[in-house]
Amino acid sequence: xxxxxxxxxxxxxxxxxxxxxxxxxxxxxxxxxxxxxxxxxxxxxxxxxxxxxxxxxxxxxxxxxxxxxxxxxxxxxxxxxxxxxxxxxxxxxxxxxxxxxxxxxxxxxxxxxxxxxxxxxxxxxxxxxxxxxxxxxxxxxxxxxxxxxxxxxxxxxxxxxxxxxxxxxxxxxxxxxxxxxxxxxxxxxxxxxxxxxxxxxxxxxxxxxxxxxxxxxxxxxxxxxxxxxxxxxxxxxxxxxxxxxxxxxxxxxxxxxxxxxxxxxxxxxxxxxxxxxxxxxxxxxxxxxxxxxxxx
Numbered sequence: 001x002x003x004x005x006x007x008x009x010x011x012x013x014x015x016x017x018x019x020x021x022x023x024x025x026x027x028x029x030x031x032x033x034x035x036x037x038x039x040x041x042x043x044x045x046x047x048x049x050x051x052x053x054x055x056x057x058x059x060x061x062x063x064x065x066x067x068x069x070x071x072x073x074x075x076x077x078x079x080x081x082x083x084x085x086x087x088x089x090x091x092x093x094x095x096x097x098x099x100x101x102x103x104x105x106x107x108x109x110x111x112x113x114x115x116x117x118x119x120x121x122x123x124x125x126x127x128x129x130x131x132x133x134x135x136x137x138x139x140x141x142x143x144x145x146x147x148x149x150x151x152x153x154x155x156x157x158x159x160x161x162x163x164x165x166x167x168x169x170x171x172x173x174x175x176x177x178x179x180x181x182x183x184x185x186x187x188x189x190x191x192x193x194x195x196x197x198x199x200x201x202x203x204x205x206x207x208x209x210x211x212x213x214x215x216x217x218x219x220x221x222x223x224x225x226x227x228x229x230x231x232x233x234x235x236x237x238x239x240x241x242x243x244x245x246x247x248x249x250x251x252x253x254x255x256x257x258x259x260x261x262x263x264x265x266x267x268x269x270x271x272x273x274x275x276x277x278x279x280x281x282x283x284x285x286x287x288x289x290x291x292x293x294x295x296x
Contacts, residue, residue, distance in 0.1 A: 002059065003104050005083040005162070006095075007035040009073030013091035014043045023094035025057045029101035033059045037077050040067030069177030071170035071225070074184075078165045085117065087159040092205050099201045103159055106197050116192040117160040119143065120201035130154035130204065134196045141196060142189035143182075144236070148243065157201040164188050171228055178218045179225035183232055190237070216294070219287050223257035230254060234269045241272075248272045252280020253287065 006024065010017055017036075024034055038045050041064075049062045065076055074088070085107060089095060106118060119141070122130045131154015134146070146152040168187040170179045219226055230251035234244050248269055255263035267273040 001083060002031045002033050003084050003107065004032040004100060004159075005035050005081045005086040006032050006089050006100075007037060007077040007081065007086060008089055008091055009037045009039055009070055009077065010041065010045060010091040011039045011067065011073075012041045012043045012045070014041070014045045014048050016092050017045065017048065019094045020089055020091060021052055023097070026097045027058075027095070027100045028098050029104055030058060031104050032100050033061055033083060035061045035077060035080060036063070037073040038062065038064040039069070039073040040065065067177070068172060069179075069222075071179040071181060072172055072177075074181060075169050075172070078162070078169070081162050081165075083162060085159055086162050086165060087157065087201070089202060090204070094203050096200055096203065099199075102197070102199050103201065106195070106199075107159075110195055111161075113161075114192060115140065115161070116164055116188055116194045117158065118197050119146065119194045120157040120159065120197045120199050122155045122157050122202050122204050123200045125203055125205065127200065129200070131156075134198050136198065139196060140193040142193050143185050144189045148239075155204065158185065158194070159201070160188070164191065171225070173222070173224040173228075176222040176225050178222040180229045183229050186233070186236060216287055216291050219254065220257050220291065223254045227251060227254040227258050227260065227263075231266070231268055234267070234272070244269055245272055245276060248276035249279045249283055252276055253284040256281065256284045 008017070008020055036049055046062070046064065049060065053060050053062065061080070063076060063080060065073070077086070077088070085103070087103070103118060119134065121134070124130065132152050134152060134156070135141070135150050141150065143158070146156070165184065165188070168184045170183065230247045233247040234251065248267070251267065251273060252263065260266070264270060264273055
């Protein structure tokens with residue numbers, strides 16, 4: 001059994017998925033399985049993957065499901081993965097040719113059941129790091145502390161122990177396509193820290209049809225998912241008042257989009273939510289105005 005599963009959620013991305021396939025064929029270490037979660041594609045994704053499976057260059061598993069959105073695809077991936085480690089490489093991204101080798105070697109030398117996984121670096125096609133490097137004076141950290149204590153910026157690549165990622169599944173709301181993925185990561189932070197590895201593990205590209213480019217629209221069309229996320233963020237232990245207040249503002253805004261009349265009763269921070277109410281209303285109106293401006 002390989003050590004690592006690389007999983008790729010995809011929806012109508014046949015036009016770019018080949019970049020990920022080509023990079024995986026070039027990996028200097030083939031100790032991995034590529035799991036493709038086809039989240040209801042209506043293009044030629046299945047035919048493309050069938051041909052790659054016939055080529056037999058790398059180990060590929062393909063799973064088709066009705067469209068559930070990014071978090072629903074992640075739920076399915078974590079249910080199916082049976083290797084010790086897993087990492088998500090999006091359909092518009094690719095890995096440097098030695099990324100798998102670096103992950104496998106680093107984990108075999110440093111990994112244990114007391115560690116949640118590895119945090120590595122994302123970069124652009126040019127090799128430029130997204131945001132900042134990881135702190136060099138510490139060996140382990142939670143993801144939350146990296147951003148909120150050590151001042152790290154930019155997306156990072158997360159390699160998790162699979163036994164952990166099977167916990168905290170994302171809730172699925174009818175007709176909604178997104179729950180912020182960091183919900184699971186911050187829940188797992190409470191169980192163990194991650195190893196830090198200042199190595200480029202993924203080259204990313206933000207396409208016009210990606211969730212990152214359409215976040216304002218997601219606020220409106222997936223309000224229950226975002227509302228749930230902000231509620232959970234308000235419950236996180238050892239956070240600052242400012243952090244919880246910010247979550248309360250967003251919670252109010254998402255509750256307005258969700259047309260929730262019980263938002264104050266449902267809030268885990270009722271007084272803070274009451275104080276945040278006018279700010280949440282302003283944020284909601286701002287998002288609506290921005291959407292109208294960009295015709296989203």
